[in-house]
Amino acid sequence: MEPGTKNRHKPSLAVIGTGVAGLSAAYLLKDKYRVTVFESQARAGMGAYSVDYASNGITRRIDIPLRIFCRGYYDNLFALYNHIGVKIVTSDHSGIFSDEAGRVILHYGNARWGMSQISYLKGRSWLSPAAWSIGLQSRRFFARAKRDIRRTDLADLCFGEYLQQSGTGQDFVDTILLPMMSVTCTCDYQAVRNYPADIMLEYLTCGIHEIGIMSAAKGVDDIVPRMLVDIELRTNSPVAIIEPAGQQLRVATKAGADQSFDQVVVAAQAQQAAAMISGFDDRRALLNRIPFERSSMSVHTDEEILPAPTKGLSPVSYHVPSGSRRAEVSVDLTKGIARLSGQETIFQTWNPIRRIAPNRELARVDFTRPTVTRDSRKAVIALRESQNQPGNRLWLCGSYMAEKIPLLEAAVDSSVAVAEQLGAAIPWKASAAAAV
Numbered sequence: 001m002e003p004g005t006k007n008r009h010k011p012s013l014a015v016i017g018t019g020v021a022g023l024s025a026a027y028l029l030k031d032k033y034r035v036t037v038f039e040s041q042a043r044a045g046m047g048a049y050s051v052d053y054a055s056n057g058i059t060r061r062i063d064i065p066l067r068i069f070c071r072g073y074y075d076n077l078f079a080l081y082n083h084i085g086v087k088i089v090t091s092d093h094s095g096i097f098s099d100e101a102g103r104v105i106l107h108y109g110n111a112r113w114g115m116s117q118i119s120y121l122k123g124r125s126w127l128s129p130a131a132w133s134i135g136l137q138s139r140r141f142f143a144r145a146k147r148d149i150r151r152t153d154l155a156d157l158c159f160g161e162y163l164q165q166s167g168t169g170q171d172f173v174d175t176i177l178l179p180m181m182s183v184t185c186t187c188d189y190q191a192v193r194n195y196p197a198d199i200m201l202e203y204l205t206c207g208i209h210e211i212g213i214m215s216a217a218k219g220v221d222d223i224v225p226r227m228l229v230d231i232e233l234r235t236n237s238p239v240a241i242i243e244p245a246g247q248q249l250r251v252a253t254k255a256g257a258d259q260s261f262d263q264v265v266v267a268a269q270a271q272q273a274a275a276m277i278s279g280f281d282d283r284r285a286l287l288n289r290i291p292f293e294r295s296s297m298s299v300h301t302d303e304e305i306l307p308a309p310t311k312g313l314s315p316v317s318y319h320v321p322s323g324s325r326r327a328e329v330s331v332d333l334t335k336g337i338a339r340l341s342g343q344e345t346i347f348q349t350w351n352p353i354r355r356i357a358p359n360r361e362l363a364r365v366d367f368t369r370p371t372v373t374r375d376s377r378k379a380v381i382a383l384r385e386s387q388n389q390p391g392n393r394l395w396l397c398g399s400y401m402a403e404k405i406p407l408l409e410a411a412v413d414s415s416v417a418v419a420e421q422l423g424a425a426i427p428w429k430a431s432a433a434a435a436v
C-alpha cells in the first residue's frame with residue numbers, strides 16, 4: 001500500500017503543542033484521524049530543552065525538567081507509559097533543608113524495601129530537637145490529611161485556610177511543606193496556599209511518601225518517538241491563529257503556512273491557547289482566568305551552590321531563606337537519576353536564588369506553568385462544558401484542564417478526556433474492561 005493511503009479517508013485533525021498532553025492526544029487519536037502536529041520549538045516539546053552532558057568519557061542526555069512521578073497519583077501516565085513500552089525506575093529523592101546561612105534544619109533519608117519506603121531523620125538531625133519537632137508535626141499533618149480527604153467541604157477551602165484550620169505546625173509548614181509544594185507546583189508559597197484544599201490533599205495523601213519517586217529509565221528521548229509513530233510532526237511551526245473556516249478550522253502559522261482541519265486540539269498552555277484562538281471569545285475569556293507563574297531551571301556543575309555542611313549529603317537540597325517567596329531546590333542528578341550515576345556531579349536547580357558560576361552552567365531555561373485556584377477551577381469546568389456543544393471542533397487539553405495539580409498526570413488525563421470525546425478508544429481502558 002502507498003504510504004499514507006490508509007489515512008486518506010480519515011478526517012483531518014491538528015494538534016498544537018507537543019508537551020505530554022499534545023503527544024498523548026496525537027497518539028490516542030491517530031487511528032481515527034489524519035493527525036498533523038504543530039510545535040513552535042525545534043524539537044518535540046517534551047524534549048525541547050534537553051542537553052548533552054559529557055564527563056568521565058561518557059555523554060548522557062539530561063532532560064530539563066526531570067519529570068518525576070509516583071504511583072497513586074499518576075494512573076493515566078503509568079498506563080500510557082506501560083502501553084507504549086517505557087521502562088520505569090525508582091529513584092531516591094530524599095532531602096536536606098537548610099536556611100539562608102547554610103545551617104541544616106532537617107535532613108532525612110528514605111529506607112526502601114520492595115515497593116515501599118519509610119523516611120527517617122539522618123545525620124545530625126537525629127540529635128536535633130527542632131528536627132524531631134518538625135518530624136512530629138509532619139506525622140500529625142499526614143495522619144489528619146488522610147482523614148480529612150473524605151471531607152465534603154474541602155473544595156470550599158483554599159489550602160492556606162485548611163492549614164490554619166487544621167492547626168498544622170508552623171515550622172513544618174514554613175520549612176518543609178511549602179518549600180516542597182512550591183517546587184512540585186513550581187510557584188510561589190502564596191500560590192500553593194491559594195490551591196483548592198482538596199486538590200492539594202489528594203496529591204499529598206496519594207502515598208508519595210510511602211511509595212517513593214519514579215522516572216522513565218531512559219528519559220524523554222525514549223518516550224517522544226514512541227508517541228509520534230504514524231504522525232506528521234511540524235517543528236519550528238508556531239501557530240499564530242486558529243479560526244473558523246466554513247465547516248473546518250483554519251490553522252495559520254507565524255511563518256504564513258495555512259491549512260484547514262476538521263478538528264483542532266490545542267495542547268498549549270492556557271495563556272498560549274488564548275493568544276491563538278480567534279472567534280471563540282467566551283473560551284478566550286475563560287482561558288485568561290487560568291493563572292500561571294514563571295520560574296527558571298539551571299543545569300550546572302557549581303557545587304558552591306550547596307552550603308558546605310550539605311555538600312554531597314543528599315540527592316535533593318532545599319535552600320529555604322526566611323522571607324523568600326519560594327525555595328531554591330537542587331537535585332544532584334548523579335544521585336537522583338540512575339542513568340546518570342556514573343557521571344561527575346551535576347545539578348538541576350529550580351529557582352536559583354544564589355549565583356551560579358556562568359562557566360559551570362550548561363543551560364538555563366525559563367518556564368511558565370499554570371496554577372489552580374478556586375476561580376480557575378470554575379473556568380476549567382466551564383471550558384469543558386463548552387466542548388460538549390454539538391458540532392464542536394475546537395478542543396483544549398493540557399495540564400491546566402484537569403482538576404488536579406498541573407503535573408504530567410493532569411496533562412494525560414486531559415488528553416484522554418478529549419480523545420474519548422472525539423471517539424477514540426483508550427487502549428488501556430479497553431484492556432481493563434476486557435479483563436473484567
Ligand SMILES: Cc1cc2nc3c(=O)[nH]c(=O)nc-3n(C[C@H](O)[C@H](O)[C@H](O)COP(=O)(O)OP(=O)(O)OC[C@H]3O[C@@H](n4cnc5c(N)ncnc54)[C@H](O)[C@@H]3O)c2cc1C
Pocket residue numbers: 016017018019020021022038039040041044045046048065066067068069186237238239240267268269272276297350367368369397398399400406407408409411
Ligand atoms: C520546572 C518544571 C519542573 C517540572 N517537573 C515535573 C515533574 O517532575 N513531574 C511532573 O509530573 N510534572 C512536572 N512539571 C510539570 C509538567 O512539566 C507539566 O505538567 C507538563 O509539561 C504539561 O504538559 P502540557 O503538554 O500540558 O504543556 P507543555 O509541556 O507546556 O506543552 C505545551 C507545548 O505547546 C507548545 N506551544 C506553545 N505555543 C505554541 C504555538 N503557538 N504553536 C505551536 N506550539 C506551541 C510549547 O512549545 C510546548 O511544547 C514540571 C514543570 C516545570 C515548569
